[in-house]
Amino acid sequence: MLHNYAMQSVRAERRRWIERLLSDDSIRNQHDLLSRLQSEGIQSTQATLSRDLADLGVVKGSNGWRLPDQAVNAPMDLAPAVRAYMLHVEVGGTLVVLRTRTGHATPLAVELDRTRLDGSLGTIAGDDTIFLAAKSSAVARGLARRLQGMLQGDRPRRFVRR
Amino acid sequence: MLHNYAMQSVRAERRRWIERLLSDDSIRNQHDLLSRLQSEGIQSTQATLSRDLADLGVVKGSNGWRLPDQAVNAPMDLAPAVRAYMLHVEVGGTLVVLRTRTGHATPLAVELDRTRLDGSLGTIAGDDTIFLAAKSSAVARGLARRLQGMLQGDRPRRFVRR
DNA sequence: CATAATTATGCAACATTATGCAGTGGAGTC
DNA sequence: GACTCCACTGCATAATGTTGCATAATTATG
Numbered sequence: 001m002l003h004n005y006a007m008q009s010v011r012a013e014r015r016r017w018i019e020r021l022l023s024d025d026s027i028r029n030q031h032d033l034l035s036r037l038q039s040e041g042i043q044s045t046q047a048t049l050s051r052d053l054a055d056l057g058v059v060k061g062s063n064g065w066r067l068p069d070q071a072v073n074a075p076m077d078l079a080p081a082v083r084a085y086m087l088h089v090e091v092g093g094t095l096v097v098l099r100t101r102t103g104h105a106t107p108l109a110v111e112l113d114r115t116r117l118d119g120s121l122g123t124i125a126g127d128d129t130i131f132l133a134a135k136s137s138a139v140a141r142g143l144a145r146r147l148q149g150m151l152q153g154d155r156p157r158r159f160v161r162r
Numbered sequence: 163m164l165h166n167y168a169m170q171s172v173r174a175e176r177r178r179w180i181e182r183l184l185s186d187d188s189i190r191n192q193h194d195l196l197s198r199l200q201s202e203g204i205q206s207t208q209a210t211l212s213r214d215l216a217d218l219g220v221v222k223g224s225n226g227w228r229l230p231d232q233a234v235n236a237p238m239d240l241a242p243a244v245r246a247y248m249l250h251v252e253v254g255g256t257l258v259v260l261r262t263r264t265g266h267a268t269p270l271a272v273e274l275d276r277t278r279l280d281g282s283l284g285t286i287a288g289d290d291t292i293f294l295a296a297k298s299s300a301v302a303r304g305l306a307r308r309l310q311g312m313l314q315g316d317r318p319r320r321f322v323r324r
Numbered sequence: 325c326a327t328a329a330t331t332a333t334g335c336a337a338c339a340t341t342a343t344g345c346a347g348t349g350g351a352g353t354c
Numbered sequence: 355g356a357c358t359c360c361a362c363t364g365c366a367t368a369a370t371g372t373t374g375c376a377t378a379a380t381t382a383t384g
Binding site: 325326327328329330331332333334335336337338339340341342343344345346347348349350351352353354 | 355356357358359360361362363364365366367368369370371372373374375376377378379380381382383384
Binding site: 209213 | 361362363364365366
C-alpha cells in the first residue's frame with residue numbers, strides 16, 4: 001500500500017471530500033466516488049471507501065448515496081408540498097421569497113432543498129418565510145414562475161391571490 | 163540521555179512550545195511535532211511527546227490535534243473551520259451561499275462573523291445553509307473564491323470546478 | 325438461474341501511539 | 355561531600371489503528 005506519513009489527517013481529509021462530493025454530485029457507486037476523489041487529488045481504493053462510507057453512516061438512496069442526515073425523510077414531490085404550504089412567491093433580485101403559514105416554512109424549505117432545483121443555491125427558512133438564493137435574477141424569476149405554476153396545479157386559478 | 167542541567171524548565175518550555183505549535187499549525191502526528199520542535203531547537207523523542215500530550219489533555223481531532231480548550235469553544239481560524247464544515251460555496255448576485263452538513267451552519271457562520279471579512283455585510287445561518295450578504299456582486303465573487311480556496315488547504319492542487 | 329456489477333472483509337504490511345524499564349541528575353538531608 | 359529519593363527521559367518494544375490487495379458476499383440484470 002501507499003503508506004502515507006500522516007494517515008490520520010489523510011483519512012480525515014478524504015472523508016471531508018467524501019461528504020462534499022456526496023452532497024454535491026449524485027455518486028452512483030464506490031467506483032464513481034473513487035474517480036471523483038482522484039480528480040480532486042485524493043488517492044484511495046474501493047476497499048477504503050467502503051469502510052469510510054460505513055463509518056460515515058452513508059446510505060444508498062434511490063438517487064445515489066446520501067449522507068445520513070439527508071437521507072431521512074421520505075421522498076415527496078415538490079408540487080404537492082408547494083400546494084400544501086406555499087401561500088405566495090415573489091422575487092427580489094436574485095432572491096426568491098416564499099411565504100407560508102406560520103410554522104410551515106421549514107417543511108417546505110426541506111422539500112425545496114431535496115428537489116435540486118436548477119439554479120437554486122440554497123434556502124433559509126424562518127417561521128413563515130423562506131429565502132431561496134438563486135444563481136442570477138433571471139433564474140430567480142424562472143424559479144418563481146415555476147413555483148407559482150405549481151400552485152395552480154389542480155386547483156382553480158382564482159385561489160391565488162395577492 | 164542528554165540530561166539538561168535544568169529539567170524542570172526544559173520540560174515546561176517544551177510543553178509551552180507544544181501548545182504553541184498545536185494551536186498554530188496543523189500537526190498530524192507525534193513525529194511531525196517532534197520535527198517542528200527540533201526546528202525550534204527543542205530536542206526530544208516520540209515517547210516523551212506521547213507523555214506530554216497525554217498530560218496536556220490534547221485530543222486528536224479530525225483536523226489534527228487540538229488542545230482541550232480549543233476542542234470545545236473554538237477560537238479557530240476561519241480556514242480550518244471552512245475545511246471542516248463547508249461543503250461548497252456559490253454566488254448569486256450579492257449573496258454568497260455556503261452549504262454545510264445539517265447542523266453545522268451556525269458554527270461556521272459564527273466563524274465567518276468573527277473573521278471580519280472585507281466587504282461582508284453579515285450572515286444568516288439556517289440549518290445547513292448560510293447566506294452571506296456582500297457589499298456588491300464583485301465582492302461576493304471574491305469572497306466565494308477565497309472561501310473556495312480554503313478548501314484546498316495544505317495540498318498542492320490544480321483546479322476547482324464549479 | 326446465470327452472470328455481471330457492486331460492496332464487504334480477512335489478512336498482512338505499515339504507521340502511529342503507548343509503555344515497561346533502567347539510567348540520570350537535581351533536591352533534600354545529614 | 356555523600357547518600358537517598360524520585361521526577362523525568364530515552365530506548366526498545368508492545369499495542370493499536372489504517373490501508374491495499376485479493377477475494378468473498380451480496381445485489382442487480384437479463
